[in-house]
Amino acid sequence: MVSPLDDAAKEKIKARLGKCLGATDLSVGTKITGKVRDTYVLEDKVLLVTTDRQSAFDRQLALVPYKGQVLNKVAAWWFEKTKHIIPNHVISTPHPNVTVGKKCTIFPVEVVVRGYMTGSTGTSVWTHYSTGEREYCGVALPDGMKKSQAFATPILTPTTKAEDHDAPISPAEIVAQGLMTQGEWDYVSAKALELFVFGQQVAKEVRAHRPAPHPGVRPPPRCSAAACACALVCSTACCWSTPSTSSADTPTGRS
Numbered sequence: 001m002v003s004p005l006d007d008a009a010k011e012k013i014k015a016r017l018g019k020c021l022g023a024t025d026l027s028v029g030t031k032i033t034g035k036v037r038d039t040y041v042l043e044d045k046v047l048l049v050t051t052d053r054q055s056a057f058d059r060q061l062a063l064v065p066y067k068g069q070v071l072n073k074v075a076a077w078w079f080e081k082t083k084h085i086i087p088n089h090v091i092s093t094p095h096p097n098v099t100v101g102k103k104c105t106i107f108p109v110e111v112v113v114r115g116y117m118t119g120s121t122g123t124s125v126w127t128h129y130s131t132g133e134r135e136y137c138g139v140a141l142p143d144g145m146k147k148s149q150a151f152a153t154p155i156l157t158p159t160t161k162a163e164d165h166d167a168p169i170s171p172a173e174i175v176a177q178g179l180m181t182q183g184e185w186d187y188v189s190a191k192a193l194e195l196f197v198f199g200q201q202v203a204k205e206v207r208a209h210r211p212a213p214h215p216g217v218r219p220p221p222r223c224s225a226a227a228c229a230c231a232l233v234c235s236t237a238c239c240w241s242t243p244s245t246s247s248a249d250t251p252t253g254r255s
Contacts, residue, residue: 016065021051021068026047026049029041044103046089046101051097052065052066053068054067057121072093073096076090082195089102107184108160109160109169110158110161111156111189113192115196117129117151123157125155126147138172154193154197171189
């Protein structure tokens with residue numbers, strides 16, 4: 001259970017403001033710089049260094065103390081908790097900022113699972129729905145939905161993975177463009193939905209055991225814990241594939 005920061009913790013964070021991990025140079029392998037992670041591609045594995053860079057809306061905004069450590073350790077926790085659903089790339093986490101992973105051939109598709117009609121970016125379902133579109137990423141959407149309304153069942157809204165900006169894509173287009181075979185898409189999409197449902201269950205258990213907030217204190221958003229599951233779905237489903245045996249196959253390094 002997360003507790004409020006005490007004065008000592010706040011001072012520790014303040015002292016770190018000028019010592020954030022903004023960039024790395026390990027002088028090993030081939031370096032790929034992503035929005036948040038620096039990836040070092042070695043002969044048979046990859047080193048994923050999660051920095052303190054804060055990225056949003058395709059821009060690096062700032063450096064946040066300990067942000068990289070928190071992100072890396074949260075991801076490691078979810079990967080461990082979900083390995084019974086789908087195997088993942090993690091070999092070890094030798095440092096709070098570092099994950100050592102298996103070298104895999106990556107599907108150039110990000111699999112996004114959504115439980116609510118919401119969002120504000122060009123790849124969010126509400127952005128398109130509010131302009132009158134009733135089909136998004138191959139999903140037929142009913143009339144009359146409101147922003148932040150829950151879907152009857154979670155939906156899949158995949159995107160491409162590009163160097164500059166992601167773009168919505170339908171399952172039919174994924175297969176037609178050769179980004180995945182039909183069998184690969186069927187497997188990945190089923191696992192993505194399974195991961196999302198598992199994440200929702202974990203979030204429900206957390207909420208059930210969370211103490212009631214003090215009077216006048218606004219509780220955090222109800223879907224905050226589920227957001228972690230959504231991040232896991234994206235990173236697991238789009239990165240799972242047969243381990244590569246060729247050093248020419250490298251990950252994108254995007255985060």
